[in-house]
Amino acid sequence: MAEMSPKESEFVDRMGLVIERLGGPRTMGRIYGWLMICDPPHQSLTELATALGVSKASISTVARQLQEAGMIERFPAPNRQHRYRITPGGWARVLRVQLAGVRMGLETIEFGLSALGADRPEQRALLEDSRDFFTFIESDANELTRRWERYRNTAHGHDPDDGSGG
Missing domain, CATH: 1.10.287 (Helix Hairpins)
Incomplete structure (x- = not known):
């Protein structure tokens, strides 16, 4: 997986601020922002933690909240590591x-x-x-x-x- 470009990083950080303004944690917005633009468009907890520079435990907690809100979905992958992607709508x-x-x-x-x-x-x-x-x-x-x-x-x-x- 390639590193984020400076503009991608700025977008992810801006999404963090948007979600924070709406009452959620900044990390939630950063995860959501990255999942909107990452390639491939689905990521494991480890990949999200690496890309965002956030602990895997924090990513897991916030990903669960996003999943419960219907913003992202979790699906199984062949290597038994769940992956996450944006939920349309x-x-x-x-x-x-x-x-x-x-x-x-x-x-x-x-x-x-x-x-x-x-x-x-x-x-x-x-x-x-x-x-x-x-x-x-x-x-x-x-x-x-x-x-x-x-x-x-x-x-x-x-x-x-x-x-x-x-």
Whole structure:
């Protein structure tokens, strides 16, 4: 496996910062970034650790998190060393997971409103504002996902009505 070029290294580091900004560890973004551009497009834990200069234990932990999030997948290789690769559609999966958190937040706020008496209008107003925000986000989530699927299919020349799913 060839070493990263300076531009590839910068891309990997920038992806680390993107994921960090989104709340994940920088190493997660660096792994994801490298798997997006590496050749071959699948890597073992040892190869990832070597390419990124990170311990194999750290790579293993973060790769498991990426796998659980649906961003990468693990598959067996002939030498019994698992390999990892990008899962197409991973960003949409992450969005769906985040939106499930919105549903949980909405349910929690509804519970808070049921626990709060009418004699506390300031507190109710705060909860109602939060409820309205979460309701708005949830109502747009399904349409956003449908729009993304249409966009992706159109951008890549797939007919969304041909049943191929992209």
